[in-house]
Amino acid sequence: MNRRISFILRELRASGRQALVLFCCVVLAVASLALVNSFQTDVAKLLRGDARALHGGDLLIDSHYPFSAALERAVTALTTAKGARLCRLWHLNSLIRKDDRSVLCQLKVVEADYPLYGEVRLQSGRTLAAALRPGSVIVAPELLSRLNLRLGDRVRLGEADLEIADVLLGESSRPVELFRMGPPVIAAAADLAAMNLVREGSRVQYEIAVALPPGLDPEHEAEVLRTVVAGGSERVETAATARSGVKRFFDNLLFFLSLAALATLLLSGIGVHSSTTALLRERQISIAICKALGADLAFLFGHYLGLIALVAVAGCLTATLMAALAKPGFGLLFPGVLPTEHLGSLGSVAAASAAAFGFAAALLFALGPLASIAEIKPMLLLRRQTPDGAALQRTLGKALVMAPVALLVAILVIGRMEDTRTGLYFLCGMTALSAVAFAFADLFLRLAARLSPRSLTLRLALRGLSRPGNASRSVMTTLATALALLFTMFLLRHNLEGNYIASFPPDAPNVFVLNIQKDECERFQKLITIPCRLYPVIRGRLKAINGKAVVARNDGKPAMDTLAREFNLTYNDSLLPDEHIIAGKALFKHNASGQTPLQVSILDTVRDLGDMKIGDILTFSIHGLPLTAPVTSIRARDHSGPSPFFYFVLPPQYLRDAPWNAFAAIKLPPAQVAALQNLLASEMPHLSVLNLGELAAEMGRVTAKFVRLVNFFAALSIVAGILILWGSLLATRLSRLAEAVYYRVMGASKWFILRIFLVENLILGLASALVAVLIAQPAAWLVCRHGLNLSYQPFWSASLTLIALTALLVGLAVLPGRFGARLNIANSLKEQSEE
Amino acid sequence: MxxxxxxxxxxxxxxxxxxxxxxxxxxxxxxxxxxxxxxxxxxxxxxxxxxxxxxxxxxxxxxxxxxxxxxxxxxxxxxxxxxxxxxxIGFVFQSFHLAPSLNAFENVAFPAELAGDREAAAKAERLLRRVDLWPRYGNFPSQLSGGERQRVAICRALINTxxxxxxxxxxxxxxxxxxxxxxxxxxxxxxxxxxxxxxxxxxxxxxxxxxxxxxxxxxxxxx
CATH class of the missing domain: 3.40.50.300 (P-loop containing nucleotide triphosphate hydrolases)
Incomplete structure (x- = not known):
């Protein structure tokens, strides 16, 4: 066998445990990346494979208002002059009723050509065109069960009685079941007038799907249409650029999974770094002997790099195999995330790119420790220094090596994110998180080194934390970083659920009724007989702040909110019960004669969107008419939650006569919600009744499905933390063994020695989890209170559980070491003396 | 004899x-x-x-x-x-075998503390003074010379008389x-x-x- 290879294999055999940790780190990083890559490919195939089927057209035009005459003319010209086909759709939420029961459904009213692309799968196997005739309706299976219906039964939608013609099994435009307001229902456009659901001010999304004949460029035709659209309210997209809800959701999910996989990769990288350090520490004497015998740095560096590369290749191959075996189980592990038929095998591209990326990262992270080979001097043999000596600590050249390595890692990560800014944000975020974790860890270890408790076990355990080469800081930093990430996600998820899903404040409304027309408010209030407040809603857009036009961001990035969207304005002369003024003296200013001039009060959250302040002049467009008003007060809400709120409030006299409709927020005992829903479905069928409790449960169901997937990938970063801990235990194996021997010679029992190491690890785990909680709590609070404007619950019991569980797991990690057990003291002493 | x-x-x-x-x-x-x-x-x-x-x-x-x-x-x-x-029994080794994470004082006191001796600290101090190492009681083994390490080891061997x-x-x-x-x-x-x-x-x-x-x-x- 080649001498070089035999050298590498001999060194590999001699440092088996450390090489195993290194191998596991590579496996973890590559398997995690490969699975995310593969899932990304599945989603891309599902969504981008046939974008036209997903969106239902080459061009998609939509608006919350009936389309402008100019746009209608342009679209008609497209059909007459260029042979395009059109299909109009109306999307709205409505109550569907049968006798005395009703359910809110997600209604899609379609013209006969629907769908222009893709398919609608019906239980009967017929096409939609064959099944959906005027006077009929297609419903989702759950609607049949919830209203106890059968095919052929008649249901009431708005003011029309329609026959259930078929059962909807699936649609190309809805490949995955995400959150929805109710079961999907498809009705024919011919019945739109009879249903009488589309009225002035009703919340309807109007859509035109266009199928272009071959040869026409969708982007060009979209540009032509964009020249005639009504500013802001009408949107024209092509199938390639449209962001459907499903696409948007998966973009966000994949972005998040990529972040989790990258976090795992970086933490595994630290694992590679620490295990390589441990491996070289173990081989220190061997390296010193080689140097004494004339081996130069290039020889040693090359051979140990070869060793790392060999382990990394084995890790990449194993990870690929494991990921390939695990991928078919995705459907079982994460049911409902993607339709089973869309969950493909691992895929060669996904596997190869993950392996290449993981291999490169492993070599880069190993370079730092490998550079320390230069610091190991043959003198070490003469000084009879123990392997945990200072040789590896002197790392003058390390900084010079680490700087370009860090740069290369950053380039790899940014390249992986495919977006420089997001990649930099991620790296900065991870660096900041790690820096905070390191600062806490350092502070804790400094404090621990000063402590001198009475208990001997505790004292020795604390001393052990600063054992030479113990890497306690690295272990605490990485473990705390991983736990902080995971725990922040846990807190955010449970706070979101707490705010929107699981519970409502006792006095918060649990039913919203939408689309109450201006002239039917009185009838509505008489009908429901429950005292409730009606909130007038006037739709409008903010056009300018101090004369500077408000423009939509056009960088393709998702934004939490934008000032360029349409807002619901209202008028009022007093604050809502859960509001208070944070700037200005009162909701509105009055002049000397007691009159209220035109002015606007804004909510603090919208103020932050546009950096607005008291005295700024806002220009609105309300139904096409300009309205200019100064900001005279800024409001804040006492709590976040499902109670109504408005970003912009104006004095009543300036908006009362504008076209408006109202919504009602009602607090009802849950048992009475169905009765109210049925009453409204019967008497005022065009109204939309939202049962917030039911919607919250639906959101919880959908969230749970995807949270499991996210948690899976995020949990891999914890495994990386454990690998680092394992690496650290191995790195200090000889020191611990030596300590165990000294203690035994002095008369300590096996249990006493085990107790020291157990307590030492318990402290390490306890401190890491404590640091994680100290980081996660304020981070989650910041996101909830200032990012999402939600009330915040710290979930202290979960925090304590995390701390206890981590301490226990990390504490028990020492058990396989069996320090003190089966120890031949005489032999160990002899070996240590000889080293 | x-x-x-x-x-x-x-x-x-x-x-x-x-x-x-x-x-x-x-x-x-x-x-x-x-x-x-x-x-x-x-x-x-x-x-x-x-x-x-x-x-x-x-x-x-x-x-x-x-x-x-x-x-x-x-x-x-x-x-x-x-x-x-x-x-x-007290042990003194050629390679000293002091616990590297404990300072000189702690190394000396350790066997007495293990025995539950409440006078451990006083005895360790007395012994370190006896071998002229009290000024260096807080030093770790890596901060001591070979001779000093061996003197610490001798103190450790003696602490439980x-x-x-x-x-x-x-x-x-x-x-x-x-x-x-x-x-x-x-x-x-x-x-x-x-x-x-x-x-x-x-x-x-x-x-x-x-x-x-x-x-x-x-x-x-x-x-």
Whole structure:
């Protein structure tokens, strides 16, 4: 066998445990990346494979208002002059009723050509065109069960009685079941007038799907249409650029999974770094002997790099195999995330790119420790220094090596994110998180080194934390970083659920009724007989702040909110019960004669969107008419939650006569919600009744499905933390063994020695989890209170559980070491003396 | 002959080297009296350190008996051996074997603390002052010279006032000046504390200062 290879294999055999940790780190990083890559490919195939089927057209035009005459003319010209086909759709939420029961459904009213692309799968196997005739309706299976219906039964939608013609099994435009307001229902456009659901001010999304004949460029035709659209309210997209809800959701999910996989990769990288350090520490004497015998740095560096590369290749191959075996189980592990038929095998591209990326990262992270080979001097043999000596600590050249390595890692990560800014944000975020974790860890270890408790076990355990080469800081930093990430996600998820899903404040409304027309408010209030407040809603857009036009961001990035969207304005002369003024003296200013001039009060959250302040002049467009008003007060809400709120409030006299409709927020005992829903479905069928409790449960169901997937990938970063801990235990194996021997010679029992190491690890785990909680709590609070404007619950019991569980797991990690057990003291002493 | 403290009878020890069993000690028998200083000498591989390990209860003999006072060491279980090592025997090694994460004071105090001695701190201070190392009590082993480390090890061996000190080449890693200092200190302390000293050594000079020399050759007592 080649001498070089035999050298590498001999060194590999001699440092088996450390090489195993290194191998596991590579496996973890590559398997995690490969699975995310593969899932990304599945989603891309599902969504981008046939974008036209997903969106239902080459061009998609939509608006919350009936389309402008100019746009209608342009679209008609497209059909007459260029042979395009059109299909109009109306999307709205409505109550569907049968006798005395009703359910809110997600209604899609379609013209006969629907769908222009893709398919609608019906239980009967017929096409939609064959099944959906005027006077009929297609419903989702759950609607049949919830209203106890059968095919052929008649249901009431708005003011029309329609026959259930078929059962909807699936649609190309809805490949995955995400959150929805109710079961999907498809009705024919011919019945739109009879249903009488589309009225002035009703919340309807109007859509035109266009199928272009071959040869026409969708982007060009979209540009032509964009020249005639009504500013802001009408949107024209092509199938390639449209962001459907499903696409948007998966973009966000994949972005998040990529972040989790990258976090795992970086933490595994630290694992590679620490295990390589441990491996070289173990081989220190061997390296010193080689140097004494004339081996130069290039020889040693090359051979140990070869060793790392060999382990990394084995890790990449194993990870690929494991990921390939695990991928078919995705459907079982994460049911409902993607339709089973869309969950493909691992895929060669996904596997190869993950392996290449993981291999490169492993070599880069190993370079730092490998550079320390230069610091190991043959003198070490003469000084009879123990392997945990200072040789590896002197790392003058390390900084010079680490700087370009860090740069290369950053380039790899940014390249992986495919977006420089997001990649930099991620790296900065991870660096900041790690820096905070390191600062806490350092502070804790400094404090621990000063402590001198009475208990001997505790004292020795604390001393052990600063054992030479113990890497306690690295272990605490990485473990705390991983736990902080995971725990922040846990807190955010449970706070979101707490705010929107699981519970409502006792006095918060649990039913919203939408689309109450201006002239039917009185009838509505008489009908429901429950005292409730009606909130007038006037739709409008903010056009300018101090004369500077408000423009939509056009960088393709998702934004939490934008000032360029349409807002619901209202008028009022007093604050809502859960509001208070944070700037200005009162909701509105009055002049000397007691009159209220035109002015606007804004909510603090919208103020932050546009950096607005008291005295700024806002220009609105309300139904096409300009309205200019100064900001005279800024409001804040006492709590976040499902109670109504408005970003912009104006004095009543300036908006009362504008076209408006109202919504009602009602607090009802849950048992009475169905009765109210049925009453409204019967008497005022065009109204939309939202049962917030039911919607919250639906959101919880959908969230749970995807949270499991996210948690899976995020949990891999914890495994990386454990690998680092394992690496650290191995790195200090000889020191611990030596300590165990000294203690035994002095008369300590096996249990006493085990107790020291157990307590030492318990402290390490306890401190890491404590640091994680100290980081996660304020981070989650910041996101909830200032990012999402939600009330915040710290979930202290979960925090304590995390701390206890981590301490226990990390504490028990020492058990396989069996320090003190089966120890031949005489032999160990002899070996240590000889080293 | 002073009252016997250590009695060794027919001691045998073999090691497995590969597939071959090698006899390290063969039929070793001797007695050491209280307060005596006995040097064990012999060539490398003659079994000196093995014998010392057996005397200290750090290893098990294949056959034979070792008595410390009236107690038969070779019959003690692990737990009782640990107590014996803690209370009745002090060890001084060539490579010092101090715990690197404990400072000089903590290293010295450790055996007494393990024994539950409330005076551990005071005793450790007294011993460190005795060997002129009190100013360096907070230093870790890596911050001490070889001679200083060995003095700390001697203090550690003495803290529980054992009846027997087993020293394995205590001057082997030291320069001649430090070696002389350590040897003088050991002998002074032996006299001060009335302790028995059994020392393995290669050095004829050191052996010359012993009351008696046991020379090992091929695992047997040669003289």
């Amino acid at each position: 002073p009252k016997p403290l250590l009695r060794v009878e027919e001691l045998n020890k073999t090691y497995l080297l590969g597939k071959q069993r090698v006899a390290v000690l063969r039929d070793i028998s001797f007695t050491v009296g209280q307060g005596e200083f006995v040097a064990i000498t012999g060539a490398s591989g003659s079994g000196k350190s093995t014998l010392l390990a057996l005397l200290g209860g750090l290893d098990q003999a294949d056959s034979g008996r070792i008595f410390l006072g009236q107690e038969e060491i070779s019959k003690l279980n692990e737990k009782r051996l640990a107590v014996l090592r803690n209370r009745r 054992p009846s027997l000190i087993l020293a394995d080449e205590p001057t082997g890693n030291l320069d001649s000046a430090a070696a002389a200092l350590v040897l003088d200190l050991l002998l002074q302390i032996k006299d001060e504390y009335g302790v028995t000293l059994v020392m393995v050594t290669h050095s004829p000079e050191v052996a010359a200062r012993a009351g008696r020399v046991i020379r090992l050759s091929d695992g047997r007592i040669a003289a």
